[in-house]
Amino acid sequence: MMGDRMPSYDYQCNTCGRAVTLYYKSYRAYDEATHTCPHCQSIDLTRLISRVAINKPSRNYGGMSSQEMLSVLEGGDSREVGQLFQDVGAGVPSSDGEYHEVTNRLLQGEKPASIDADLRDRSEQQVSKDRKSAASD
Known part of the structure; x- marks a missing residue:
């Protein structure tokens, strides 16, 4: 796992149309989860491609x-x-x-x-x- 950050994933709900971000305690929790819209409880979600963060060496x-x-x-x-x-x-x-x-x-x-x-x-x-x-x- 990358540091102390929880993995997060962006989705578009195909039922209510809202963009949602779902957070998981680990990558395993993500794999085991049923991804559900927190607004309408639909499981009809489309995963969105998120910006990837790349750690840069710190500068003085x-x-x-x-x-x-x-x-x-x-x-x-x-x-x-x-x-x-x-x-x-x-x-x-x-x-x-x-x-x-x-x-x-x-x-x-x-x-x-x-x-x-x-x-x-x-x-x-x-x-x-x-x-x-x-x-x-």
């Missing part, structure tokens, strides 16, 4: 040159960028919750453009709120 982000860091940032892998942020920022005491929020969202695989758009919207809302507050004072 703190020991990277600026060129290597730039390569990670431009590489497009959100999780790798999040790991870089986490490792580089680990030694810096920061009260900036936004930094930690961005790091966590990247580690979860969210795209940087989506995070940037959310932060810009939040900033614009705060500026608008501050202007209204200043105008009423």
Whole structure:
């Protein structure tokens, strides 16, 4: 078995049409199970092909040159960028919750453009709120 992770399998229920993910304690449990839709209890499921995760050797982000860091940032892998942020920022005491929020969202695989758009919207809302507050004072 791969580490402590439980095997999971994605299915499409042919009765209710929902996509479902079923988890099993082991590969043996998967083999022995009757795969059932948790929504409608149907056993008429079609297995979907899932993305495969491949473990990469860990990198020492703190020991990277600026060129290597730039390569990670431009590489497009959100999780790798999040790991870089986490490792580089680990030694810096920061009260900036936004930094930690961005790091966590990247580690979860969210795209940087989506995070940037959310932060810009939040900033614009705060500026608008501050202007209204200043105008009423």
